[in-house]
Amino acid sequence: MLEVLVALAIFALAAVVLGATYVNALNAYEAATRRNEYGEDLRFVRAALLTETDREKAEAGVELDLGGGKRARWQADIAPTSTVDLFSVSWTCAITDPARREPHRVTQTFLLLRPTWSDPVERSVLLEEVRERIQQIRERAP
Numbered sequence: 001m002l003e004v005l006v007a008l009a010i011f012a013l014a015a016v017v018l019g020a021t022y023v024n025a026l027n028a029y030e031a032a033t034r035r036n037e038y039g040e041d042l043r044f045v046r047a048a049l050l051t052e053t054d055r056e057k058a059e060a061g062v063e064l065d066l067g068g069g070k071r072a073r074w075q076a077d078i079a080p081t082s083t084v085d086l087f088s089v090s091w092t093c094a095i096t097d098p099a100r101r102e103p104h105r106v107t108q109t110f111l112l113l114r115p116t117w118s119d120p121v122e123r124s125v126l127l128e129e130v131r132e133r134i135q136q137i138r139e140r141a142p
Contacts, residue, residue, distance in 0.1 A: 046093070054116070072093055080122060
């Protein structure tokens with residue numbers, strides 16, 4: 001009788017472990033599918049930022065219709081860097097889908113080279129600093 005109880009306990013423990021593993025595999029598959037499902041939409045919405053020539057419009061963001069009842073809302077926080085015409089962009093996008101309860105949210109940070117976003121005064125200051133650094137390097141060179 002004792003051996004039967006031990007065997008049942010081992011079997012129950014194995015069933016719980018296998019069940020938990022199966023549920024984790026299903027959750028991982030669902031997450032991977034969702035990530036791939038929104039990949040094309042995210043590329044389309046990010047292209048809207050990449051083609052925007054006005055910095056103020058880029059920071060304000062846009063709401064886009066993606067078809068199939070899906071809508072995307074994005075906005076960007078743009079900060080100049082110490083390099084001329086180079087900007088650090090923190091881009092946030094939320095895609096609402098009628099098939100999902102919660103919107104799919106993505107935040108990315110990347111660098112963009114955008115001469116049209118530069119303030120002319122800041123740009124001239126940075127260019128002057130670059131000229132000075134180049135001149136210093138030339139003076140040190142034999």
